[in-house]
Amino acid sequence: MNTYKKWRGQVVGVNKKVPLSNNRLSTYVNFDNAATTPPFKSVIERITEFAGWYSSIHRGKGYKSRLCSTIYEEARGDILNFVKADPDYYTPIYVKNTTEAINKLAYTLGQDTDNRNIIITTSMEHHSNDLPWRKYFKVEYIKLNEKGQLSLDDLESKLIKHRGKVRLVTVGGASNVTGYLNPIYQIAGLAHKYGTEVMIDGAQLIPHHPVEMSPKKAGERLDYLAFSGHKMYAPFGTGVLIAPQKTFASNTPDQVGGGTVDIVTPDFVRWHTPPHKEEAGSPNLMGIVALTEAIKILNEFGMESILNHEKRLTDYTLKRLNKIPDVILYGNKFNSKDRLGIIPFNIDGLSHESIATILAGEGGIAVRNGCFCAQPYVQQLLNISEQEIRARINNPDLPHPGLIRISFGLYNTFQEIDRLIDMVKVIVSNKEYYYRKTKINF
Numbered sequence: 001m002n003t004y005k006k007w008r009g010q011v012v013g014v015n016k017k018v019p020l021s022n023n024r025l026s027t028y029v030n031f032d033n034a035a036t037t038p039p040f041k042s043v044i045e046r047i048t049e050f051a052g053w054y055s056s057i058h059r060g061k062g063y064k065s066r067l068c069s070t071i072y073e074e075a076r077g078d079i080l081n082f083v084k085a086d087p088d089y090y091t092p093i094y095v096k097n098t099t100e101a102i103n104k105l106a107y108t109l110g111q112d113t114d115n116r117n118i119i120i121t122t123s124m125e126h127h128s129n130d131l132p133w134r135k136y137f138k139v140e141y142i143k144l145n146e147k148g149q150l151s152l153d154d155l156e157s158k159l160i161k162h163r164g165k166v167r168l169v170t171v172g173g174a175s176n177v178t179g180y181l182n183p184i185y186q187i188a189g190l191a192h193k194y195g196t197e198v199m200i201d202g203a204q205l206i207p208h209h210p211v212e213m214s215p216k217k218a219g220e221r222l223d224y225l226a227f228s229g230h231k232m233y234a235p236f237g238t239g240v241l242i243a244p245q246k247t248f249a250s251n252t253p254d255q256v257g258g259g260t261v262d263i264v265t266p267d268f269v270r271w272h273t274p275p276h277k278e279e280a281g282s283p284n285l286m287g288i289v290a291l292t293e294a295i296k297i298l299n300e301f302g303m304e305s306i307l308n309h310e311k312r313l314t315d316y317t318l319k320r321l322n323k324i325p326d327v328i329l330y331g332n333k334f335n336s337k338d339r340l341g342i343i344p345f346n347i348d349g350l351s352h353e354s355i356a357t358i359l360a361g362e363g364g365i366a367v368r369n370g371c372f373c374a375q376p377y378v379q380q381l382l383n384i385s386e387q388e389i390r391a392r393i394n395n396p397d398l399p400h401p402g403l404i405r406i407s408f409g410l411y412n413t414f415q416e417i418d419r420l421i422d423m424v425k426v427i428v429s430n431k432e433y434y435y436r437k438t439k440i441n442f
Contacts, residue, residue, distance in 0.1 A: 004309060007301060008411040011233065013038050018364050026364035029416045033231075034176050034204060034342055034407030035368055039290070040233045046293040047236070047286050057285060058259070072285055075292045076275075082295045083206070083225060085213035085242055093241045093248070093275040094283055098203040099128040101226035101241035102170075104278065105199065107254040108247065109167055110136025116167040116196070120158050122150050122182075123376040124175050129201040130376075137167060148178050148331050148381055149338075152186060159194040166196040168224075173205030177374050177381070177405065178331035179314075179342030181209065185220040192219050199224035207232035207409075208310060208340045210303035213242065229287060233409075234294035238287030248274035255280040306410045310341035313408045313417065317343055320421045326428050330381045330403060341408030344381070347424070349431050352402040354438040359404075363423040365416075370402040378403060 008014055017025040030038070050071075055064035057072045079092045095101045119137040121130060124144060133139050140162065143154040150171070159166060169191040174181050184200050191198040205211060206227040213222045224247075228239040253260050253271065257280045263270040271277045298306070314336040321327050322334070326348040332339055347355055356369035371378040379389060382401055392398045406420070427434055 003305070004410075004413070007309075008413065010040050010042065010297065011038055011409070011411040012041055012044060014411055020364055021361035029363070029365040029412075029419055031406045031408065031412065031416070031420065032366045032368045033409035033412075034372070034405065036230045036235055037207065037233045037409055039235055040294055040297050042297055043234050043236075043290045043293045047290050050286070050289050054285065057283065068285060072283065072288060075288050078292045078295055079240055080242070082299065083202075083211045083213050083242065084215075085225075089244060090213065090242050091245045091248070091275045093243065093278045094288060095226075095239045095241055096237055096284070097228040097230065097239040098201060098226045101239055102128055102199075102201065103132045104241060104254050105224060105226070105243065105247075106132035106136055108251050111251055113137070113167055116165050118162050118166045120155065120162075120166055120169045122171055123380060124148060124150065124177070124180070125170075125172055125374065125377070126176055126201065126203070127373045127375070128203075129170055129172055133170065142171075144377075144380060148175070148377065149180055150182060152183065152190065155187065156190050156194075159190060159196070163194055166191075166194070168197050168199055170199040170201065170224075172201040172203075173211070174209065174340045174342075175331075175374075175377070176204045176342065177344055177372050177377050177403070179204075179339040179407075180331060181205075181338050181340065184222065185215060185217070188220045188222055189217075191223075192221075197223040199226070202227040203231055204340065204342075207298070208303075209307050229291040229294065232291075232294050232298065234287070234290040236287040236290040237284050238291050240291075245274055248278055253277050253280065257281055259283075301410065307340075309410060310408045310412075311336040313412055313414065314339070314341045314343065316414055317406065317417050317420070320417070321345060321424070324421070324424055324428055326431070327424065341412075343406040344403040345406070346403055347428060347431070350427070350434060350438075351399065352404050353400075354434060355404050355427065357438060358427055358434055359420070359423055362426075363419060365420055365423060368405045368407070370400065372403075372405060 016028045018028045020026050053064055053067055055068045057069040076092045080087050117137055118140055119133040120140045122142045140158050143151045171182050173184055188198040200222050202225050213225055225242045260272055260277045260280045262272050328346045328348055330344045352369040356367050359365040359367055384401055
């Protein structure tokens with residue numbers, strides 16, 4: 001337990017007092033880590049220390065500039081090592097976040113489909129791993145079961161049906177709604193078996209679970225991986241796309257300008273080699289410094305230890321929520337098997353917006369509510385009919401369906417969960433009162 005107290009002590013803001021609706025102050029409980037995480041204290045210390053050395057990178061001959069160029073380039077090795085990616089095969093491209101990473105890859109692959117115009121994905125994806133592909137490809141969606149898990153049989157069926165036409169299989173490593181862990185290595189094996197590649201949206205996966213891009217089983221390598229610093233305790237505007245070097249060798253970059261070129265004349269351009277050709281403009285060096293420091297801390301804590309701690313939090317929460325009448329759980333309702341520390345729920349008779357408002361205003365507890373940028377998935381989990389969806393398309397003022405989401409970080413505690421459970425019990429015991437008070441209903 002002392003280990004987890006040490007982890008908590010490494011996170012900024014965990015003991016902040018926030019005002020409640022009665023104007024009293026309460027220690028903030030953050031169960032919204034799937035959206036973003038607070039920074040590690042050492043991340044703040046590192047960028048503060050580094051600020052005095054900050055300068056422009058590449059081509060500058062001053063000491064600070066040369067130092068910053070070295071830090072910028074050496075960080076790529078830290079990133080590749082973190083996900084066990086072969087530096088002779090992969091290149092890490094700095095981006096703002098996972099959304100930009102996936103848009104960049106979709107643009108690049110979409111410029112030359114070579115008659116492979118189909119993307120296979122799932123309806124459990126974050127919009128950022130769905131909408132970019134629709135711009136350039138026909139998208140096929142893998143079937144999900146009643147719990148919201150993808151079907152490997154249906155994936156293989158689609159790979160067989162569209163053999164030779166599939167440009168990429170792209171899935172989230174873990175759902176940001178249910179926390180389900182997708183079998184990414186089995187998916188990679190199937191993709192490679194039928195002659196295509198795999199991309200993993202690692203935004204939810206990377207901060208909570210160990211990942212190997214180059215596993216021992218050769219056919220299961222992960223071709224592409226994207227993730228964001230702001231979900232891994234380094235919220236300073238940097239993300240990463242890791243890709244085979246060959247993917248970006250001959251394309252025109254999606255963004256052009258400073259840093260992307262080797263030679264420019266009035267009628268000729270020769271692009272730089274990757275990854276630099278894909279990193280237009282002055283980079284977010286502070287964000288990269290923050291990300292590498294966060295990786296250092298995560299490695300020190302141990303990703304397996306982090307995963308196991310968050311699983312214990314999940315099991316404890318599910319056990320207690322299952323004992324409360326009128327609490328509706330979604331996905332795997334009973335344990336942490338094959339999932340991360342994300343729990344979606346509702347309370348019968350109250351809207352998700354009401355519940356989140358009450359938890360924050362009366363308990364100082366932060367959760368997220370709504371569809372979490374994954375509307376098709378939430379629609380399926382809630383069994384929303386096509387007729388209901390069409391009605392809301394035609395009338396945007398209709399109530400928005402959704403869920404409450406609890407999502408854990410490595411610094412959360414069982415005592416914080418007890419506070420949540422106590423508040424949920426209060427809400428359930430006083431539904432009529434809260435229904436009238438919030439006036440937010442179905």
